[in-house]
Amino acid sequence: DAGITQSPRHKVTETGTPVTLRCHQTENHRYMYWYRQDPGHGLRLIHYSYGVKDTDKGEVSDGYSVSRSKTEDFLLTLESATSSQTSVYFCAISAPTSGNQETQYFGPGTRLLVL
Amino acid sequence: AQSVSQHNHHVILSEAASLELGCNYSYGGTVNLFWYVQYPGQHLQLLLKYFSGDPLVKGIKGFEAEFIKSKFSFNLRKPSVQWSDTAEYFCAVNAHSSASKIIFGSGTRLSIRP
Helix, strand or coil: CCCCEEEECCCEEECCCCEEEEEEEECCCCEEEEEEEECEEEEEEEEEEECCCCCEEECCCCCEEEEECCCCCEEEECCCHHHHCCCEEEEEEEEEEEEEEEEECCCEEEEECCC | CEEEEECCCEEEEEECEEECCCCCCCCCCEEEEEEECCCCCCCCEEEEEEEECCCCEECHHHCCEEEEHHCCCEEECCCCCCCCHCCEEEEEEEHHHHHCCCCECEEEEEEECC
């Protein structure tokens, strides 16, 4: 599945604490993404990256920051976790599949509970 | 702005029934269209995709989807479902001009009675 791993897979934390989620890919894809999945909302894009040190905001970026210092790693940080950030977080990469078009492939997800 | 609508939130079928899940999108330009499936406790997996060409797209596990441009639709079909098709199904779209960003629908939960 496109060589994507996420860590940790499960985390329980308390409100106000910082949390960092890691996404690692093995195939040197340029684009990487962080989504959150919540019932009734599908997947919503938090941030994405189009290269080392190149990132941009998605539709639900408030309260989140990202960093990409190496091609293979894309980190998502919750500076001060809130209960509204309890969710399942998916990392994705975008891989070329046909001509200039690309398809996204997803990691296994991280289940985060903020108490 | 692009958006994707999946009007069926939860569909319940018996095994061997035929399936059609609706997906409509709003965007005036050229689009790529996707269906993803998420089995319980797992991540999203690509079922099928449409970039161009034949509007009837065949995917894995016997699924197919038809792109009807005039209706802005990309409905997912399967002639005979199995219990193992129980999952959540997500339609997604991105614009050719913005290939890096995909917009997802809110998902349809499919439950199959054995």
